[in-house]
Amino acid sequence: MKAAVLNQIPGDLEIEDISVDKPAANEVLLQTTNAGLCHSDLHFMDGSWNLLPVPSVMGHESAGIVQAVGSDVQYVKPGDHVITCLSVFCGHCEFCLTGRPNLCNNNAATSRPDDASPRLFRGDTPVGQFARLGGFAEEMLVHQNALVKIREDMPLDKASLIGCGVTTGMGAAIKTAKVEPGTTVAVIGAGGIGLSAIQGARIAGANRIIAVDITNEKLDTARVCGATDTVNSAEVDDAVAAVMEMTGGGVDYAFEAIGRKETVEQAWSMSRTGGTSVVIGMMPFGQKIEITGYEIFMQEKTLKGSMMGSNAFRVDMPRYIDMYLDGRLKLDEMISHTIALEEINEGYEMMKRGEGARTVINF
Amino acid sequence: MKAAVLNQIPGDLEIEDISVDKPAANEVLLQTTNAGLCHSDLHFMDGSWNLLPVPSVMGHESAGIVQAVGSDVQYVKPGDHVITCLSVFCGHCEFCLTGRPNLCNNNAATSRPDDASPRLFRGDTPVGQFARLGGFAEEMLVHQNALVKIREDMPLDKASLIGCGVTTGMGAAIKTAKVEPGTTVAVIGAGGIGLSAIQGARIAGANRIIAVDITNEKLDTARVCGATDTVNSAEVDDAVAAVMEMTGGGVDYAFEAIGRKETVEQAWSMSRTGGTSVVIGMMPFGQKIEITGYEIFMQEKTLKGSMMGSNAFRVDMPRYIDMYLDGRLKLDEMISHTIALEEINEGYEMMKRGEGARTVINF
Numbered sequence: 001m002k003a004a005v006l007n008q009i010p011g012d013l014e015i016e017d018i019s020v021d022k023p024a025a026n027e028v029l030l031q032t033t034n035a036g037l038c039h040s041d042l043h044f045m046d047g048s049w050n051l052l053p054v055p056s057v058m059g060h061e062s063a064g065i066v067q068a069v070g071s072d073v074q075y076v077k078p079g080d081h082v083i084t085c086l087s088v089f090c091g092h093c094e095f096c097l098t099g100r101p102n103l104c105n106n107n108a109a110t111s112r113p114d115d116a117s118p119r120l121f122r123g124d125t126p127v128g129q130f131a132r133l134g135g136f137a138e139e140m141l142v143h144q145n146a147l148v149k150i151r152e153d154m155p156l157d158k159a160s161l162i163g164c165g166v167t168t169g170m171g172a173a174i175k176t177a178k179v180e181p182g183t184t185v186a187v188i189g190a191g192g193i194g195l196s197a198i199q200g201a202r203i204a205g206a207n208r209i210i211a212v213d214i215t216n217e218k219l220d221t222a223r224v225c226g227a228t229d230t231v232n233s234a235e236v237d238d239a240v241a242a243v244m245e246m247t248g249g250g251v252d253y254a255f256e257a258i259g260r261k262e263t264v265e266q267a268w269s270m271s272r273t274g275g276t277s278v279v280i281g282m283m284p285f286g287q288k289i290e291i292t293g294y295e296i297f298m299q300e301k302t303l304k305g306s307m308m309g310s311n312a313f314r315v316d317m318p319r320y321i322d323m324y325l326d327g328r329l330k331l332d333e334m335i336s337h338t339i340a341l342e343e344i345n346e347g348y349e350m351m352k353r354g355e356g357a358r359t360v361i362n363f
Numbered sequence: 364m365k366a367a368v369l370n371q372i373p374g375d376l377e378i379e380d381i382s383v384d385k386p387a388a389n390e391v392l393l394q395t396t397n398a399g400l401c402h403s404d405l406h407f408m409d410g411s412w413n414l415l416p417v418p419s420v421m422g423h424e425s426a427g428i429v430q431a432v433g434s435d436v437q438y439v440k441p442g443d444h445v446i447t448c449l450s451v452f453c454g455h456c457e458f459c460l461t462g463r464p465n466l467c468n469n470n471a472a473t474s475r476p477d478d479a480s481p482r483l484f485r486g487d488t489p490v491g492q493f494a495r496l497g498g499f500a501e502e503m504l505v506h507q508n509a510l511v512k513i514r515e516d517m518p519l520d521k522a523s524l525i526g527c528g529v530t531t532g533m534g535a536a537i538k539t540a541k542v543e544p545g546t547t548v549a550v551i552g553a554g555g556i557g558l559s560a561i562q563g564a565r566i567a568g569a570n571r572i573i574a575v576d577i578t579n580e581k582l583d584t585a586r587v588c589g590a591t592d593t594v595n596s597a598e599v600d601d602a603v604a605a606v607m608e609m610t611g612g613g614v615d616y617a618f619e620a621i622g623r624k625e626t627v628e629q630a631w632s633m634s635r636t637g638g639t640s641v642v643i644g645m646m647p648f649g650q651k652i653e654i655t656g657y658e659i660f661m662q663e664k665t666l667k668g669s670m671m672g673s674n675a676f677r678v679d680m681p682r683y684i685d686m687y688l689d690g691r692l693k694l695d696e697m698i699s700h701t702i703a704l705e706e707i708n709e710g711y712e713m714m715k716r717g718e719g720a721r722t723v724i725n726f
Contacts, residue, residue: 095636100663102663103663105636176663259656264656273458274463274466279659279660281660283656283657286657287655287656287657288653288654288655288656289654289659290653291651291652291654292649292650293622293627293647293650293651294648294649294650296627296646296652296666296667296668297642297643297644297645297646298670299466300463300465300668300669301667301668302666302668303659303665304659304664304665304666305658305659305663305664306663307662310663
């Protein structure tokens with residue numbers, strides 16, 4: 001099968017022929033139908049998160065159809081439509097048992113018995129799978145706990161977005177922050193995750209949702225997704241001051257959906273006394289943020305991280321699909337480009353230039 | 364009446380004769396019976412929070428007996444025993460109406476109609492009241508919403524501690540963090556606030572409570588208050604590493620009860636994946652803290668401030684008094700020294716040297 005492989009860091013992706021093993025007992029082989037381009041892959045490709053063995057097949061936001069299952073798989077059968085998720089869960093650790101399977105780090109339980117035994121090969125060379133998925137490939141061989149089965153009337157290209165960006169943004173609003181009806185929200189960054197956080201805030205019933213970005217094109221999409229106000233931070237002196245003035249002292253919930261020190265600190269500063277700021281964006285490894293002690297205790301502010309939208313993805317993703325099919329979650333509007341696997345490097349170049357919301361590969 | 368007055372910043376306190384006005388409609392005149400020495404006053408006396416007009420009567424952790432009430436006061440009558448609290452609340456703003464009266468900043472509603480009209484004088488010179496209280500004085504004239512009425516069988520010297528330190532620490536554990544039974548807790552700093560956070564965690568049913576301090580005397584008191592483990596951070600290479608090893612990866616709740624950048628960052632680092640760190644200590648004005656972005660979102664950690672223990676003090680303080688009189692909240696053990704008003708500077712010198720838990724003035 002063809003796959004987009006990272007062979008050096010930093011580096012672009014190369015389309016190569018890769019062979020796939022047969023499913024082990026708990027594994028599932030998929031035919032990948034779609035894969036979204038998410039910014040997190042870039043952090044590994046450019047080395048700002050220098051933790052990835054190479055060669056590895058990149059990609060972690062995919063949907064597909066089950067081709068074959070291992071002997072112990074009862075959850076899905078060939079022909080089922082599925083989304084993959086990097087929040088692979090063991091189902092029996094403390095995190096899984098307390099409603100936080102997104103924090104499961106019991107990887108051993110969902111790896112091949114011999115950790116050194118890879119699923120993918122290029123000739124005799126083992127090839128890794130980014131995020132234990134490797135979604136930029138015509139086929140994916142993953143643990144069954146990396147999958148959620150979905151309704152067959154759900155278009156798979158839209159479904160793929162739910163595999164990471166949509167779940168991360170929606171979940172940050174609905175599950176991590178638990179945005180309440182009537183509240184005021186700011187979202188910094190109107191890419192795939194930020195637009196999803198805006199939608200989560202809208203669906204949760206926020207009264208006012210302020211989108212902050214540097215491009216008017218993205219702010220237009222933000223309005224389509226539910227933003228009631230926009231701030232082009234490239235066009236104002238101080239985005240924080242602008243939001244403070246619009247809200248008379250800050251928002252109840254501020255979301256950072258980029259992953260930069262400066263914008264995380266802006267989100268913190270935009271939150272009002274007693275308010276909460278949520279970091280969704282993937283910050284460069286080792287990067288620190290600075291916040292003022294006074295604001296922490298005297299204003300009783302909260303800073304929270306959201307790991308993949310605090311998802312229990314087998315519960316959340318089917319709900320998000322129902323919302324899409326009910327017309328409440330907008331996904332068509334978030335797909336700005338559809339490309340072939342061979343065009344993947346151009347897709348990432350567009351992302352680096354800040355163009356469009358989400359690019360999806362059609363296999 | 365005699366009062367301890369701050370005349371210059373930085374400066375020590377001077378015992379002076381001060382005259383007190385009569386109560387306005389919503390005001391109450393108290394005979395102060397006791398006042399605790401809390402570290403927050405020091406920040407204003409040494410100028411690290413340079414926001415205080417001088418001269419001002421310091422002190423904000425007091426108890427006393429009502430002497431006279433203004434024409435509109437129905438809540439208390441002469442002879443009632445009361446605690447004062449700096450969380451003066453208006454009762455009708457958004458914060459007050461949503462269970463967060465500790466964040467009320469509607470000072471105008473609880474000030475004298477003419478803000479320039481002071482309650483205290485030295486000759487013709489107006490004298491301020493620290494924290495709208497001025498507790499280091501034989502008499503206090505305050506708004507009725509700065510008071511909570513208490514049981515008359517409650518000793519007033521113990522009651523005074525509840526006016527700030529105990530409520531701040533207990534509330535941080537019970538109300539801000541909502542420590543759950545069975546969890547693991549660390550408290551950095553075993554002064555009055557830290558010991559109260561330890562007690563809050565114990566009363567909330569935590570299984571393991573690790574006290575961290577640099578003096579063994581305080582750690583001994585911490586054990587009396589409920590700490591199950593102690594770390595003398597002056598005797599180990601790395602207090603964070605020690606707590607991480609003791610807990611196999613960090614605590615569910617970490618409290619910082621000192622107010623220093625270094626220890627706030629330690630509390631953050633001691634909290635486990637999915638855990639919460641709470642800043643209780645009053646950090647120097649303008650001081651920032653640095654935390655690593657990776658830990659925020661990837662480990663889905665939470666950092667929260669606790670302003671005076673998230674108190675609704677008219678609800679909380681009577682509960683804490685019941686706990687004391689039931690033998691569950693230890694206050695006798697927290698009073699290390701009892702002094703006269705004239706000894707107040709020596710009391711603060713002891714605090715600066717890190718001696719004892721809480722010093723209380725007996726008027």
